[in-house]
Amino acid sequence: MTDPFVVIGGDAAGLSAASKLKRERPDRDVIVFEKGTWVSYAQCGMPYYVKGEVDSLRDLLSLTPEAVADRGIDLRRRHEVVGVNVADRTVTVEGESGRFERPYGDLLVATGAHAVADPIAGSDLTGAFTIHSMDAAAALRAFLTPPSESDGGGDGDGGDGGDDGGRTAIPDVEYVDAERVERYAAMEPPTSAAIVGGGYVGVEMAEALSAHDLDVHLFQRPDRLLPEFGDAVGETVAATLADHDVDVRTGTEVERLAGTDRVEAVVTADERVPVDLALIGIGVRPNAGIVDGTPIERGASGAIATDEYGRTTADRVFAAGDCAEMRHAVTGEPDWVPLGLTANRAGRAIGNTVAGTPTPVGEIAGTAAVKAFEQECGRTGIIDHGRAREAGFDPVSETVTAGSRSGYYPGAAETTVTLTADRETGRLLGGSIVGTDRAAIRIDTLATALESDLTVPELERLDLAYAPPFSPVWDPVLVAAKVLNGRLPDAE
Amino acid sequence: MTDPFVVIGGDAAGLSAASKLKRERPDRDVIVFEKGTWVSYAQCGMPYYVKGEVDSLRDLLSLTPEAVADRGIDLRRRHEVVGVNVADRTVTVEGESGRFERPYGDLLVATGAHAVADPIAGSDLTGAFTIHSMDAAAALRAFLTPPSESDGGGDGDGGDGGDDGGRTAIPDVEYVDAERVERYAAMEPPTSAAIVGGGYVGVEMAEALSAHDLDVHLFQRPDRLLPEFGDAVGETVAATLADHDVDVRTGTEVERLAGTDRVEAVVTADERVPVDLALIGIGVRPNAGIVDGTPIERGASGAIATDEYGRTTADRVFAAGDCAEMRHAVTGEPDWVPLGLTANRAGRAIGNTVAGTPTPVGEIAGTAAVKAFEQECGRTGIIDHGRAREAGFDPVSETVTAGSRSGYYPGAAETTVTLTADRETGRLLGGSIVGTDRAAIRIDTLATALESDLTVPELERLDLAYAPPFSPVWDPVLVAAKVLNGRLPDAE
Structure with missing residues (x-):
């Protein structure tokens, strides 16, 4: 076995990277160490399993251990990596049969995050x-x-x-x-x-x-x-x-x-x-302790610092997913927003990079959606003014409520959009949306706009779709842009 | 009456312009000549009125004639403008009381379009x-x-x-x-x-x-x-x-x-x-005959040629809505795509420009949505390869079908996305989508991406929202970008 790609952690980022590398370079040895028994599971689906809308835990598995093995990945569950030696390019692993060293050619730290419970006394009680x-x-x-x-x-x-x-x-x-x-x-x-x-x-x-x-x-x-x-x-x-x-x-x-x-x-x-x-x-915190005492640096958030290709401060060591920082699309600064797509995307990009095609992991905008009974909620970028000021912006926001469809069309629902922009440049910094009719998915329009560095006037002029069953002439997103535009110094 | 703003046509573009100018400059006289009796109606809602989902024709009126008058707009229904004299800055009007001339300070031609029926013999039969x-x-x-x-x-x-x-x-x-x-x-x-x-x-x-x-x-x-x-x-x-x-x-x-x-x-x-x-x-054709024999030029489409502010080739004469060309966001060339948002947006911008704040009318991407029973369809930009080649691109397309939600979440539906890109630059040129679960509204993500000149790799890296009830980890739009990216010469 020469030059193996070693992955610490068998969930979204780790297995995306392992799978992508194996697909691009089937000759390359790929080993994934997972300290637990579960791999590749949809954490975001757990509430719906608990609720009962998802029948089986099995449904939440993207890949079974067997499917991982079928991809030619050497998956070792119940194997915890307890040390990384970047000078020797080895990891120290504890498995059921004891402790051993393993060399790596490239290493990916994809150790995820853990839920915080300690501050609440009694969190160890049954129930x-x-x-x-x-x-x-x-x-x-x-x-x-x-x-x-x-x-x-x-x-x-x-x-x-x-x-x-x-x-x-x-x-x-x-x-x-x-x-x-x-x-x-x-x-x-x-x-x-x-x-x-x-x-x-x-x-x-x-x-x-x-x-x-x-x-x-x-x-x-x-x-x-x-x-x-x-x-x-x-x-x-x-x-x-x-x-x-x-x-x-x-x-x-x-x-x-x-x-x-x-x-x-x-x-x-x-x-x-x-x-x-x-x-x-x-809340959750990154599982980044593994890098302490190594040249692999953590960022200000406590998560592992990475560059645009997911590389850490140590040669041929990558980090991705909930344990890693990424660059924020609005501030351009490192940030830590542990979310599922980020982990998958970064893992896949790193797999490609390790395979020989340098691929950026992309930026994060903190785009997220959540369902609260019938309400669909979305958010992206920087909405909070304190946060915007810290990043050097002069924030201005507007919140509007508009219809999700043409007013005469059955099912039109109130949709509330908040937009935050930088006063001087008019640049869109962030936004949120809530409503019962196709609201959450509309956040993707805002995420795309802010990752493209659009200004609010540019957002207002976007040629979005209009059809009475789906959107009024002026989509709620455009209505919000119109109103916020009126607050900007160079208002059109 | 000095320097009046005269508008020909009392629907989306005309009344948007009239209303915006009156709001910004209440002192300015605004006259709208409408040859018919209906103003400001939602043409896109007619099928739903015919279907019976919309109770009353009245529901399709955005503004009644009375509401238009309340805005201080001098609305003259059953008045047809039959001539424009740009040298004198007058229009010739035929109303119930005969023909008269009217001076204008600024003029907006917003005469709309008409449905084509002539090629079908018998189209004048009852029924x-x-x-x-x-x-x-x-x-x-x-x-x-x-x-x-x-x-x-x-x-x-x-x-x-x-x-x-x-x-x-x-x-x-x-x-x-x-x-x-x-x-x-x-x-x-x-x-x-x-x-x-x-x-x-x-x-x-x-x-x-x-x-x-x-x-x-x-x-x-x-x-x-x-x-x-x-x-x-x-x-x-x-x-x-x-x-x-x-x-x-x-x-x-x-x-x-x-x-x-x-x-x-x-x-x-x-x-x-x-x-x-x-x-x-x-199909429809622009109502642009009014400008023939005047210095106001039509474009290749037959609709009235305009610049980025909606100005025609005659001084202080604007055109907007279904009778006017606009610049296409992908080709940068004049194009004619008569749609409701375009008319509203251009009219509003022209109202602002006439009021003294030069405001671009924006570009068009041909973004449209349509409901076909349970199917939601959307399209934007240039999908067709012949059209793309005419515009100087080397098109490549992929069509993928992916789930609208996480596979384990109830209600996930097949969603089919087609993307077309330019092979050499990777630039997104257009796309379409069809599916039963929140499909049409997703076209806005693509419209925003192509109006922002994103490439397919950039699209693939967008930080879109993921939540099991609304979208899988990789939204169908991102899946399509991934697959198309693999077809590009510099595939990542």
Whole structure:
């Protein structure tokens, strides 16, 4: 084995890189070390598995370990890389058979991120979850599913069927943490839940848990839900959650989870709210500790610093995905926004670069979408004025509400768009959108515009599609551009 | 009255310009001459009025004549401008009280377009329609509505109610052509229809007429429906129309409509198909004859030539909307693509320019969307290779079908994207999309990309939104870019 491509981490970035290299250069040895048992899973799908809209954990796997092997990739699960020696070009690996060294020709660090739970005392109680691993999702769904529904009844058409005979069989993948799942399956299902954190995980889980008829209390320290999406989205989503009987408590910090072995209550400065399930979604941090003490540098965010090709500060060492920084399309500065497309795209580009075709990993705009019951939300770029000022801009914003279709066409829905621009240059810096009719997908228009460095007047003049069933003459995005344009010094 | 702004034509372009100028410069006199009775109506909504999804013709009015007057605009309906004298800066007008001259300070020609029907012999028979005027839409709906449904029953919740008491009252606007409507209302409703032309009017009307349980035969001379949308869209739409029992006959030229007074049949080279309604949707032509014999020049398309501010070749004379050429975003050359947003945008910009703030009218990309039953279709830019070569490009295209959402998320639908690029530079030239799940609105991403001169590799690297309910990790647009990128000489 000569010049192998070694990948640390078997999820989106790692397996995209491994697959792309293997496709372009089948002769090259590719080894992926994954410390856990799960590979290539759709983390963004977990709330919908917990909710019950996705039948099987298996559905969330993009690639099974067998499919990875079929691509000629040497996948080693339950192998943790515990050290990187860039001088020798080796990694130190701990597997079931002990510790060993492995040389690499090129190395990709794709170790992902982990959910933060530590600041919440009691996060280790039974009944407290983060939703950042497949095992946790499996255990949570087992906990939520009443025994009567788990043996074939309420679980959709059962997917592959076969092993669908009892509550413990819900997570129908052989390498799930069965002990944990069975423990939760044996417990009385919860009737009330606290969600700690009102970011996208919190909002998606509010919908998921409500589907199980739980009383859901959502605690959010900031004054708004989804703060990254701007005030207008946060307000709309809070109202929508309330409409669906979620008890939304913004501006409320959770001090701790109370209970002896099991979660019994959430404690805030003012109150003790009894719950028997707690879901902590207060953020994630990069898994970047592996590079400490090596010449591979971390950036200001704590994630691994990379250049436009995903290269780290060490020769022939790349980093990608949730553990790596990327360049932001608006600021041009390194930033850390862990999202699925970014990981896939960067991994694929690095695979290509390692194969001999230098391919930029692309920039990030922080484009994201989230569903909150019937509301579709999107955001991109820089919306927040503090953040814009830090980046050297003089921000100006407008928020407008306009129809999603021609007013006379059935189904037209209010769509609220916020745009932020730089006052002097008119450059579009960011935007958000919320509404019930095809709202989220419209954020891609704004993402494309800001990655193309369009100004607001240029955005206003875009020749977008008009057809009564899909968009009014002036799409809400264009209406917002018109209004914001009027606020700019050189207003047309 | 000094230095008046005179507008010829009271629809989208004309009234947008008039309104914008009046808002910016309330002191300026603004006169709009409209030869008909209708102003500011949503032509794109007519198929949905005929279908019955839109209750009232009134719903299609963006502005009533009264609302126009409230803006301080001197609107003269039933006044036709029959001559323009640019040397004297006057127009010659024919109104009910005779012919008169009127001076202008600035002039806007916004005379629109007309539906072509002449090439089809028999287009003047009773029962033959084009769907390019409100009176025609009113007459057609009266014809389609059985007497039993017209007095309050099957017509939705009746909109304004009031005058909803009989079949002739369906078109509830006082200045509708009542004689024509009543004539059709008195006739036996049709049971079968021929649609001549398979462009967007033909496709929308196939859906509209099917809703009235007619046997619908659609005749299209080219081999594909919606030729401007490319082959993939055309094929999908033809299959969908067939699924809905529309008899689709592509590659079939209609020789004439047969009948003595009323339409009785459609005659092709091979066949005579009995029908009692014919809808002709074979295209439109600009109403530009008014400028012949003046220094105001027409372009190669026959529409009025304009510059980036909508100025014609005569001093202080502008043209906008369906009668005017615009610059194409991809070719940089003058082109004629009569669409609603273009008219509104150009009119508004001209109003601003006349008010003293020079404002570009913007470019056109030919972005359009159309609904064909459950299919949502979009197109932008240059898809056709012959057209691309004429413009000096070396075109290469790919068509891919990908999911609209994560595969595991309910409701994911096949979405087919075609992209055309220039082989050497990789520049995106155009694209189309078709699918049932939020497909059409995705065309705006492509429109924004090509108006920003993005290359296909740049498109592939865009940071678009990913959330399982709305888009897979790689949106269909990105999948298409990836595949097309692989065909480019400098493929990454």
